[in-house]
Amino acid sequence: NTLIILQQQKSEKDLQSKFDKRNIFYVIAPYCKIIKAECFAKFKNLRYAWLPSLKKIEKYAFHLCYSLFTIDSNMLSHIESGAFSTCFCLSSLNLDQVQKIDGYVFSSSYSFQILKANKLTELQNEQFKPCDQLFYVDCGSLNICDKQFQNKKLKFIRTPLLSHNTIELQKSAHVCKETAIMNKECKIIDPFPDIAEFIQFEPSKKQLMESQMQNRLSYDKYDTILISSQSIIPKTSQQIRGLVLSQIQEIQMEQFYQHSSLLFAHCPNVHTVEEGAFSRCQSLRRFFSNKLQIIEQNAFFACLSLSYISSRNLEQIGDSSFGCCQSIVSLTFNKLIHLPSLSFERCQGLRQLIIPKLRSVGVDVFSSCENEIVIVSPYQPETKVDKSSFRTTPLRFQEILAGRFVERSKFQVAVQMQKEKNKTIVIMTKFLRR
Known part of the structure; x- marks a missing residue:
């Protein structure tokens, strides 16, 4: 690969x-x-x-x-x-x-969502049209900015050379102390945070620990990640970028509909995701819950970036539940028995589904998919399922990147440990020879 x-x-x-x-x-x-x-x-x-x-x-x-x-x-x-x-x-x-x-x-x-370009001098609306997800802008040399450049989700901005404000900012936005702005209600932040603080596609160990504290409800220091051990989800802003919800068991209908800045959801006790709950969360890359059993209609529809979801224990998925999820390559469903209609429509990156207990397939499951999808299952349908082929052995892939490399990191550690062992052996051998 x-x-x-x-x-x-x-x-x-x-x-x-x-x-x-x-x-x-x-x-x-x-x-x-x-x-x-x-x-x-x-x-x-x-x-x-x-x-x-x-x-x-x-x-x-x-x-x-x-x-x-x-x-x-x-x-x-x-x-x-x-x-x-x-x-x-x-x-x-x-x-x-x-x-x-x-x-x-x-x-x-x-x-x-993150633009850091220290030598960029000009920013035009058409460079990002129709993308309005920018969350962080750090452009130290920027001196020309399109007056039409607007982004309602922009929360951190550093443009010290702009003579006047041409970027529309919300009241909750943070600006560096050198940035001239017309909206005096914006918060001045000094020092301006580095982008490393915002590159996160799964919860940190600290956030996981906080989510286990009794009756906990908090956010990270920039109010972008919700951490909760309560059984009810509070109303969240469109700027939320992460969810760590330890006690929630159900995600309600359209609860995070069009939360297009959301990057990950860690919900270990969720068993049901209701209709349209994460529909059109275009940046969502990971959803984790090993107790997940039911995904209703359109639950993850148009989650364009979704690369990982805990699917092994799923027993039921609804129509169009993964429609237009362009980044899913392979999923394993150990308990699923039925593939409903349009469940993987327009999934152009999908290569295979592993479904050992499959018994039936709905209409147009892979509608508008450009390529054939491999279904790994002993089940053989009576009529041909369009855009699919059935086999009993799975395709093999390299690690599929969802946020950070895991297998490669483990391999690097193993190689380093072996090097250290080899050094020790060489030293011991020299010592014994003496």
Whole structure:
């Protein structure tokens, strides 16, 4: 699932017809300086690219990479128009050296919430249209800003060179002390927080401990993560980015509908997610509950970034429950017996479902999916299920990135421990020889 490139630049022609794009999750290109126009367009399962030498990304280079989560590159300086358009999941991109961003670069990149670009001098509305998820802006050299640039979810802003306010801010917004603003009700924060404080796709150990305290209801220091041990969920703002709910057993109908800034939900005791509860949470990447049994109609519809959900104990899912979830690659349902109608409609990244107890399949389960989905099950339907094939052995994949690498980190630790053991053996051997 990893594509390794050793050339200094790559074009779409170089990659045509050499492999199935759906199989590529990761790109490693240590020497590549230029990604040519449309080079990786429609790599719908591409999640991570390591490009340490990259300086320029040409037009539509990553267009329609629905699952692209991060580009790891520290030297990037120029991004041409549409480069990341319709990259629904894009969340992490180092822009510190970027001096120019052309039009519609982040168009429909609904998960792109953090913009830090110290050398960027101009910010235009069309660069992000129609994406209004920006939560944090840190642009030390910005001196020109489109008056139409508005973002209701913008909470942290550092633009010390802007002579007057052209960005609409809410009362709850935080600004650095140098930033001139017209809204005097905004809070001044000094020192301005680093982006590392906001890159979180699962709860910390401290937050998990707090959620176990009796009758607890609190937020992190910036009011972006809700931590609760109560049995009732309070009303939450559209700016909420994380949920740690230890005692909740049901997520009610449309409770977090269109909470498009939400990144993760850790709810270990939830057994039921009601109709439309997380519908259109476009940035939601992880939902955890090992007790999860029932997901109702449209519960996770259009969760474009959803990459991990605790599905093993699910007994029932509703119509369109995972419709338009573009980043799901593989799910395992150990207890599910029925696949309802349209349950995985328009899931363009989906490769397989493992359902050992499957007994029946509804109508148009995979409606509008472009590719065939593998269903791993001993069940054989009497009539053909469109856009699917049945088999008894699962497809094998590398670790599917949902927030941070787990398997690779464990492997690095194991290698380091082995190195230390080898050093000890060498020292002991020398000692014994003496």
